[in-house]
Amino acid sequence: MIIRRFHPTNHDHPTISSDEQPSSDDFSHTFSQWISPKIPCNRYIFTIYFSGKAFFKHFKVAKSRIIASLDIGSSKIRTVVGTLEEKTQTPNIIGVGVTPSGGLRKGSVIDVEETINSISTSLEDAERMAGEPINHVFLGIGGSHIESINSKGVIAVSHAGNEISEDDVDRVLEAAQAVSIPGNRRILRIIPKSFTVDEQKGVKYPVGMTGIRLEVEAHIVTGLVPAIKNIEKCVLQAGVDIDDIIPTSLAASEAVLSKRQKELGVVVLDIGSGGTSLSVFEEGTTLHTAVMPVGGESVTNDIAIGLRTSIDTAEKIKIEYGSCIPEDINDRETIDLSLVSKIDSHKVSKKHMAEIIQARYHEIFILAKDELAKIHRDGMLPGGVILTGGAVKMPGTIDLARETLNLPVQIGFPQNFDGVVDKIDDPAYATAIGLLIWGSRLETRSYGFHFKGFGLKKMFGQVKDWAKSLFP
């Protein structure tokens, strides 16, 4: 007998073959291991429960479909679930889940089982809040292994009358991918920056135009194959399909920027835990992206070393008493560590901690400045700097960024979505919401609107599969 975990959209999902099944006298196998060796038991039960519920709800939500994003960050795994209405591209957020990134370091898997459990917990939290099952996600992958390059592609237009078709655009983007990328790297995204039709430069969307030669300037984002595969494997084993993989460095901007800011020229700095992602936009399109390996975790480590505390204590006092402006703090102000820790009991200078924090944040902004200088945009972006990520909540960050980068600065709170979930009015959610917005566009634009998970026929098929899976 083959047992398949109820999984409506993935027919390639891992199964247990008859010879892998536990024998009845093998009590060391838990129920969850019997269902699947990797999928945690509670996640299985959750899916059965919500799938049954979704079946009855189906008739009410027939005009919308469920869409979800999974942001696997270095410190937190965030899931956001929304509904996508037939007539709009804007997701309506109905649930979020967040859990510490156990099993990961700087965005890479270091413990498979722990990572699967962390992903499952985040998915379950979101499912519980939404009251809907999550069967597939738009997955955000970050980390310092993510790199980007610019490339060009050229083709001859193939159609009679030389009218450029979508096929031509696909072909020219394929041609742009013919750059030498090391075998251990995979292209995650190719973004057309601008097209040239014959001699006409700066074309944003050439379909329908007439020309003989089509050229594209594209931005290619790649990641290390083993790092991506490990995360993919953990997500699949947590019981969800992957709709698409999107580098997190591209996602936050979708949630915090307006069209006008992208036109004017703007940089988004997403300061997370393991690193800082930078993405620059101009004339409505991506100009440059980069990932820098310094983030909130480096700040915490510096505090732990500088003030001789444990990492946990350093993280707590950073969030509770931290600041980027030591000048505002009195020399005599101290923090009694015994109030926040059982291990550390000495007193530390609040001003000294602020000096340590200021030095690291200054370094992050200097690295960003150098990145902007590489593309000749240092101090040159009229839309200024938009700060996202959990670490930008540090008091004084805006002033320090403004002084160092010599540009207007503001915090990027997520927008461009509907729904009222208080928790997400937070710059740390920009990436997860950006992934969901990105996913919504992919669903409605590229493939036409379709009810992948909630077609009536499919729904009955799901229930049939689910029923089958319960009986030997």
Ligand SMILES: Nc1ncnc2c1ncn2[C@@H]1O[C@H](COP(=O)(O)OP(=O)(O)OP(=O)(O)O)[C@@H](O)[C@H]1O
């Ligand atoms: N109120 C706060 N003040 C200062 N720093 C904070 C605050 N809240 C969170 N942080 C820091 O923000 C970082 C986490 O940010 P975020 O949740 O955006 O990271 P992540 O997405 O998990 O990591 P990454 O994007 O690097 O993979 C941590 O280093 C944490 O210490």
Ligand SMILES: [Mg+2]
């Ligand atoms: Mg992040």
